[in-house]
Amino acid sequence: MFKDLYSPLHQLQHPTRTQIQVKRDDLIDPYVSGNKWRKLKYILETAKSLHKNHLVTFGGAYSNHLVATAAVCAKAGLKSTAFVRGESVHNEMLLLCRLFGMELIFTGRESYKNKALLFEQHFGALENTYFVDEGGASPEAVTGCAEIIAELPDDTEHLFCAAGTGTTAAGLLKGIQERKLKTLLHVIPVLKGGDFIADEILKHTGSTEQLVLHTEYHFGGYAKTNPALIEFIKRFIKEEGMLIDPVYTSKMFFALDDLLSKNYFAKNSKIIALHTGGLLGILGMKDKLL
Template sequence: MLLFSPEQLLSHPLYQQKSVQVYMKRDDMIHPFISGNKWRKLKYNLLKASELGRDTLITFGGAWSNHILAVACAAASGGFQSRAFIRGEEISNPVLDMCRLFGMELLFVSREAYKDKDKLFSQLEETDRSFMIDEGGAGMDGARGCSEIISELEQQYDHIFVAAGTGTTAAGVAMGIAQQDRMNLLHVVPVLKGGAFIADEMQQLGADLQQCRLHLDYHFGGYAKVKPELIQFVQGFVQQTGIMIEPTYTGKALFALHDLLEKDMFEKGSRILFIHTGGLTGLLGQLKHFQD
């Protein structure tokens, strides 16, 4: 497992045209199943579970959740048992099949019951031996892990881009910028419709938003929703760079970066870092969009 992911200078015609340098923090290379922000958000949760002597990890997510798969793999790697409450009707798909292969027990619950995660957890047997990890690894421990991205950087950047689902990763990056006393402007791209709430979530986790700007117009209809222009963009970027991205998180955030570059939002000579948050197994549920 890579402890520090590389910063890769990208070659793309748009960057040359706009006279900027764009680097990518390759957190997708950390691990094939516990990659990117999933590994970072789980790090301190796993350490705390071990310190408390808990032997079972309990978490929550949807049927195509990268987080669920990451917890399943992390549990198997760390000697834990694992269970996950899956939102919605019982189904089988490649992501859930891999979770089962890692030994995770899947508990399917109605969308209504899923809303009360604390109640679901309390109904389990031997909760005193279990450790609860929130959906997506959200929370202070997750943000703490993500803050370490900034301490790993070997270069200085003018702008940093990251996708946001719960706000935990973005909060961590903002905290890392403040801790390292860097002058980067953090650009956060919510992947959900109505993503303004991300700012509140980041602040509740202790992030200072003075050096942060949210870009709310790149959700493409909502979480995991896509449009033909996004699919075409993802295909083009992968084919031009050889770097795999997916349309739920990295695709939307990169689209935002490219769109802002086209609109001349950055000065010539700017150095820009894009954080690849991994989650490539999510492509398994999106491949149908690339088959037309």
């Protein structure tokens, strides 16, 4: 599955961004794009090695992870189920999940907090089911994301990524460490109070010496926006011909633009931004973008 991985490096074209190349993980697959395939790759291998044929996972009603898991399971001939946080709703994302064959179980926000208990109550007696945490967070996901580093030039000085839980960032830093590179990893937390991400990354890497957190670009918190960010998204897409999403990549590119305007980087620094996909998230904010 995805043996011929398509994730090229693209140079940004706007005069203010010509220092930046973008690692286009968003092009891997329309529905399993960006860091989603990186995270699920080894989860899928582990599940198969344990003779599990049913993946059970978790997410919100506009979760890219749910769509990716549903699509991966359909491609692999596996069954998929998701506990969806909140009341029963119908939207474009959940339609895709259902089309890929995923069963949806809508779950109250309080009971959703204990994912292990939910899994045990519904599927604990079934030997063929495999627990996949929200967003695919797992050691396997970290391993998959670490492989990105081998696909980048060794002389990359600055690597940028957006972060929710920090799993992708942990994998990137692990890959940098394993290859003994001098690259600095710049992480843009999309949640308010994102300093906790450093601790999450440390659990997987043992050191955060080459980590730089930029915590001031959350725009109010997870999936929060303001008019400045919405205007930036529209302008960026028009200037670069590249879609970005309101939840993750837009905040990363906004941060990069801001840092460039402040002469944060040395002249001719080699900068790469990881496009982590998630473009279906645009559907959840289409009214704001119209």
